Amino acid sequence: MAPILEVKNLRKNFKDFSLKDISFTLDRGYIMGFIGPNGAGKTTTIKLIMNLLKKDSGEVKIFGYNNDDADKEIEIKNKIGFVFGESIFYEELTVEEMKGIIAPFYKNWDERVFNDLIRDFSLPKRKKIKELSKGMKIKFSLAVALSHNAELLIMDEPISGLDPIVRSELLDFLSEFIQDENKSVFISTHITSDLDKIADYITFINDGSIVFSSPKDDIFEYYSIVKGPKDILDEDIKKYFVGIRENKFGFEGLVKERETAKILLQDKVIFERPCLEDIMFYFTRGKINV
Numbered sequence: 001m002a003p004i005l006e007v008k009n010l011r012k013n014f015k016d017f018s019l020k021d022i023s024f025t026l027d028r029g030y031i032m033g034f035i036g037p038n039g040a041g042k043t044t045t046i047k048l049i050m051n052l053l054k055k056d057s058g059e060v061k062i063f064g065y066n067n068d069d070a071d072k073e074i075e076i077k078n079k080i081g082f083v084f085g086e087s088i089f090y091e092e093l094t095v096e097e098m099k100g101i102i103a104p105f106y107k108n109w110d111e112r113v114f115n116d117l118i119r120d121f122s123l124p125k126r127k128k129i130k131e132l133s134k135g136m137k138i139k140f141s142l143a144v145a146l147s148h149n150a151e152l153l154i155m156d157e158p159i160s161g162l163d164p165i166v167r168s169e170l171l172d173f174l175s176e177f178i179q180d181e182n183k184s185v186f187i188s189t190h191i192t193s194d195l196d197k198i199a200d201y202i203t204f205i206n207d208g209s210i211v212f213s214s215p216k217d218d219i220f221e222y223y224s225i226v227k228g229p230k231d232i233l234d235e236d237i238k239k240y241f242v243g244i245r246e247n248k249f250g251f252e253g254l255v256k257e258r259e260t261a262k263i264l265l266q267d268k269v270i271f272e273r274p275c276l277e278d279i280m281f282y283f284t285r286g287k288i289n290v
């Protein structure tokens with residue numbers, strides 16, 4: 001079966017920024033976290049996937065179809081639940097009125113699921129969109145995205161405006177969602193600790209290029225935090241590091257090829273499991289000392 005989402009050599013040039021021929025693949029039944037620092041190109045990528053922005057070159061396939069295939073557009077949109085950080089609704093309409101406009105566009109709209117979600121999220125149906133808080137707007141987007149039996153959820157920064165309880169409920173929901181092995185989630189977020197818990201794959205983008213797109217467990221096997229005394233850091237040793245931070249007592253760094261580094265340094269340093277935040281930090285900020 002074709003991957004649910006396939007991005008190949010995708011390029012977009014802005015005046016001061018380029019998305020540089022990025023590629024990654026998401027199969028059915030998995031959650032892929034999309035991480036990267038501010039301005040790395042996450043929203044641009046998601047807009048290109050959703051065909052909200054015109055690519056310069058490359059290919060995006062969703063459910064095996066080109067995302068700009070006009071004949072397949074309705075079918076593709078029907079099977080995607082899209083949650084965008086910014087509100088994409090008419091601000092002057094109420095929740096109920098907005099739903100009335102959106103629902104007919106979806107072949108599989110499920111009013112019962114929508115009403116259950118609105119109730120669970122405590123959303124006031126008669127309030128105008130512009131009167132909703134940021135978190136409430138995200139919850140409304142989520143309710144819409146989850147009410148038409150979507151197979152692929154594409155979410156741009158859905159988590160950061162949510163309170164901890166709703167955030168945790170959303171994470172549980174996403175884990176449950178992919179129990180149906182036909183479904184997948186592509187989610188960008190700055191809260192990498194949430195992805196530590198739920199993601200199967202991580203795609204890391206930095207300055208418009210993909211650093212890696214791999215199973216999460218492989219990433220934690222491959223990279224390791226190393227702590228030790230500064231005097232062991234010669235040029236040969238430094239080659240194994242993605243980044244190093246020195247302090248009064250010694251150094252801390254991120255190594256790739258953990259097993260090789262272990263053979264090289266085993267008695268002299270401590271190895272610790274990194275989290276995604278560590279990996280992002282050393283790739284984007286910690287390179288200074290290498």
Ligand SMILES: Nc1ncnc2c1ncn2[C@@H]1O[C@H](COP(=O)(O)OP(=O)(O)OP(=O)(O)O)[C@@H](O)[C@H]1O
Nearest residue numbers: 014015016017036037038039040041042043044045
């Ligand atoms: N329409 C546009 N015209 C020109 N430049 C743009 C446009 N949209 C985005 N950019 C630039 O592209 C770069 C990537 O932006 P993008 O929003 O994709 O990053 P991001 O990874 O989503 O960042 P954040 O985490 O801050 O949301 C930025 O430098 C941004 O200024």
